Amino acid sequence: MDTTDTKSILETAIRFHGHQCPGLAMGIRVSLVALRELGKPAKDEELVAIVENSSCGVDAIQVLTGCTFGKGNLIFKDYGKYVYTFMNRETRKALRISIKKEAVLSDKHHLDLFAKVKARTADPAEMEEFKRLHIEKSNALLDLPEADLMSIEVINPEPLPMAHIHESICCARCDEPVMETRIRLIDGAPHCIPCFEELMG
Numbered sequence: 001m002d003t004t005d006t007k008s009i010l011e012t013a014i015r016f017h018g019h020q021c022p023g024l025a026m027g028i029r030v031s032l033v034a035l036r037e038l039g040k041p042a043k044d045e046e047l048v049a050i051v052e053n054s055s056c057g058v059d060a061i062q063v064l065t066g067c068t069f070g071k072g073n074l075i076f077k078d079y080g081k082y083v084y085t086f087m088n089r090e091t092r093k094a095l096r097i098s099i100k101k102e103a104v105l106s107d108k109h110h111l112d113l114f115a116k117v118k119a120r121t122a123d124p125a126e127m128e129e130f131k132r133l134h135i136e137k138s139n140a141l142l143d144l145p146e147a148d149l150m151s152i153e154v155i156n157p158e159p160l161p162m163a164h165i166h167e168s169i170c171c172a173r174c175d176e177p178v179m180e181t182r183i184r185l186i187d188g189a190p191h192c193i194p195c196f197e198e199l200m201g
């Protein structure tokens with residue numbers, strides 16, 4: 001990927017995510033910093049991302065940096081913060097990137113429209129206005145000088161285990177295979193979490 005070709009990067013991210021939005025723009029900007037500072041997209045697990053939200057921007061991070069849920073090098077911490085930590089396991093270099101509050105907070109008009117769109121009470125004109133503002137804000141974030149958009153801090157990497165392959169054991173109730181680390185025992189018999197919760201709930 002040519003990280004200077006912003007048009008094709010945006011297209012790649014939109015193709016994966018489904019639409020252009022402010023969150024996606026933040027994810028693109030964060031990804032480009034991670035790639036610039038820490039190296040190439042992860043083929044394996046050399047690059048790791050820890051994301052503190054699970055919204056639109058994380059899709060850009062997955063498709064652009066190669067840190068994906070399926071590979072196990074995307075770690076989600078449900079803190080609801082616009083904070084992204086990246087580390088390169090080989091060089092041991094790590095960055096904590098936080099989006100500045102001025103970039104996160106939307107103006108009231110945009111938020112009011114967003115609320116109407118979500119509640120399905122927006123009329124067609126408001127719908128159009130919302131879409132226009134959403135793309136406008138997204139483009140503004142793509143163009144914002146880096147120092148106005150984010151704080152970047154070099155940190156000491158926390159130790160991370162490599163994703164291990166675990167054996168599967170069949171649940172005593174539903175007989176479906178379960179990763180051994182997720183087994184719950186009832187009277188010594190292995191159960192999957194849904195079965196365990198149903199039986200014990």
Ligand SMILES: [Zn+2]
Nearest residue numbers: 021023024056
């Ligand atoms: Zn989105």
Ligand SMILES: [Zn+2]
Nearest residue numbers: 171174192195
């Ligand atoms: Zn089960």
